[in-house]
Amino acid sequence: MQIKTKVTEMLGIEYPIIQGCMQWFATADLASAVSNAGGLGVISSASFASAEDLRTEIKRCKTLTSKPFAVNISLFPSLNAVGYHEHIKVCAEEGVKIMETAGRAPTEYIEEMKAAGMTVIHKCVAVKHALKAQSIGCDMVVIDGYEAAGHIGAFNTGTMVLTPSAVDALSIPVITAGGVCDGRSMAAALMLGAEGVYVGTRFFMTEECPASSEVKQTLADKYGELDTYIGLHPYKNDTRFVLNGLMKDVVALEAAGEPFEKVAPYVAGYRTRKFTQGGTDLDEGSLCIGEDIGLIKDVPTVKELIERMMDQCRSQLNRFN
Numbered sequence: 023m024q025i026k027t028k029v030t031e032m033l034g035i036e037y038p039i040i041q042g043c044m045q046w047f048a049t050a051d052l053a054s055a056v057s058n059a060g061g062l063g064v065i066s067s068a069s070f071a072s073a074e075d076l077r078t079e080i081k082r083c084k085t086l087t088s089k090p091f092a093v094n095i096s097l098f099p100s101l102n103a104v105g106y107h108e109h110i111k112v113c114a115e116e117g118v119k120i121m122e123t124a125g126r127a128p129t130e131y132i133e134e135m136k137a138a139g140m141t142v143i144h145k146c147v148a149v150k151h152a153l154k155a156q157s158i159g160c161d162m163v164v165i166d167g168y169e170a171a172g173h174i175g176a177f178n179t180g181t182m183v184l185t186p187s188a189v190d191a192l193s194i195p196v197i198t199a200g201g202v203c204d205g206r207s208m209a210a211a212l213m214l215g216a217e218g219v220y221v222g223t224r225f226f227m228t229e230e231c232p233a234s235s236e237v238k239q240t241l242a243d244k245y246g247e248l249d250t251y252i253g254l255h256p257y258k259n260d261t262r263f264v265l266n267g268l269m270k271d272v273v274a275l276e277a278a279g280e281p282f283e284k285v286a287p288y289v290a291g292y293r294t295r296k297f298t299q300g301g302t303d304l305d306e307g308s309l310c311i312g313e314d315i316g317l318i319k320d321v322p323t324v325k326e327l328i329e330r331m332m333d334q335c336r337s338q339l340n341r342f343n
């Protein structure tokens with residue numbers, strides 16, 4: 023069974039599977055592996071302090087794959103916000119044809135992305151935000167449910183309700199994110215009307231993800247669906263993290279009503295980045311992880327994972343035939 027959707031058609035990819043943006047981890051290595059395996063790889067621009075560093079990474083990705091890939095611009099509150107216009111300009115110059123935005127509607131950036139002939143995917147956590155993205159000219163939306171890793175917003179709507187609500191409300195294609203980690207959840211998303219799935223935590227847990235194998239194996243062996251924590255809620259920046267040793271300290275600081283300045287050093291990016299620089303101890307940094315970590319027990323290659331997801335998805339969709 024071929025699974026062709028508006029998303030595969032519009033993006034020119036084989037399977038409707040998009041790799042979630044992951045700061046520090048969504049590098050050319052991971053993105054090209056996903057694109058080569060038939061999905062859409064995404065590079066995190068926030069991992070690159072300067073536009074020229076981003077250019078080098080895009081060039082590297084082009085040497086690793088001839089398939090389409092995207093670049094994400096995360097417009098979230100950040101301790102070290104980068105120059106978004108400069109990043110978009112470099113993407114346009116390098117011929118990147120698919121951009122993903124997240125954090126807030128890309129109102130002041132949409133014109134330049136469209137002028138460069140880019141397809142714009144906007145990721146958000148509420149139907150009202152998806153409608154806004156559609157109204158300013160985004161081509162498709164990723165709708166990210168409460169289960170998801172990372173910035174989940176303040177609406178707390180789970181994937182099962184969010185996807186069909188968005189499908190009913192929007193005329194552009196809807197892509198499901200939040201808890202999609204295998205062919206079962208992929209089939210469920212398609213049945214809810216999604217045109218594709220967007221997968222973060224499960225792609226973190228692959229060989230090509232540049233986090234140390236020790237960190238990934240610790241997550242696979244020891245962490246279940248109850249082992250995540252929505253941190254930064256007191257500072258209006260709800261973010262789902264793995265509940266590791268470091269995050270337990272954050273829980274205590276938040277419970278004590280401490281100001282953000284006390285918590286900031288715990289969630290600083292340099293600690294997370296260490297997992298890509300030889301850091302093997304999961305307790306040493308904050309790390310976004312979704313509830314679906316409880317369903318993930320191994321660390322396959324990207325190709326193995328995508329083939330497994332597609333086989334399982336097809337058999338789930340055929341279940342009642």
Ligand SMILES: Cc1cc2nc3c(=O)[nH]c(=O)nc-3n(C[C@H](O)[C@H](O)[C@H](O)COP(=O)(O)O)c2cc1C
Nearest residue numbers: 042043044045124170171172200201222223310312
């Ligand atoms: C390690 C990690 C880092 C992430 N960093 C970002 C980021 O920089 N920008 C962003 O838009 N989303 C980020 N996310 C969220 C994912 O892009 C995606 O929305 C989410 O993982 C989907 O839920 P899932 O983990 O259940 O698949 C991150 C997720 C993970 C697991």
